[in-house]
Amino acid sequence: MTSATLIGSLAAIITTSSLFPQVVKTIKTKNTKSISLLMYSFFLIGVILWLIYGLLLHNWPIILANSVTVCTSLIILTLKIKHG
Amino acid sequence: MTSATLIGSLAAIITTSSLFPQVVKTIKTKNTKSISLLMYSFFLIGVILWLIYGLLLHNWPIILANSVTVCTSLIILTLKIKHG
Structure with a gap:
């Protein structure tokens, strides 16, 4: 594995995982007031x-990373629409 | 331009632009309560x-898209740290 591939893989894993803390926080607090509806609408598209x-x-890495992110951003968007 | 390149370019433009509404909302309202500090910390890394x-x-498309996103996510993270 080249250093570029290693850095790219790390980048994909970290950016993909980064939405999980927002999902957990939003489910726990049910507070979505300061989250932008427009951001998550465009982001999901x-x-x-x-x-x-x-x-x-x-390309399986792109498919896998974005399948996970479709789920996490859809959860955040749904909670934003529900809680306002 | 192949249809894959067109869709990839659109994807890059839309995901990169999607953070701007969050930046504008956060600057206007100064409210960051429901935004996850952990999410933006990991996302920025x-x-x-x-x-x-x-x-x-x-790769210039990757460089350009991520230069913009470093700026937008750094603004959101800074405002989150400032306003709590």
């Missing part, structure tokens, strides 16, 4: 496009 | 690693 891109290229 | 990955590969 973008991540779905990344997933389609990965599927078109049969 | 991940995006810096993506930027290093882009620099190692001399």
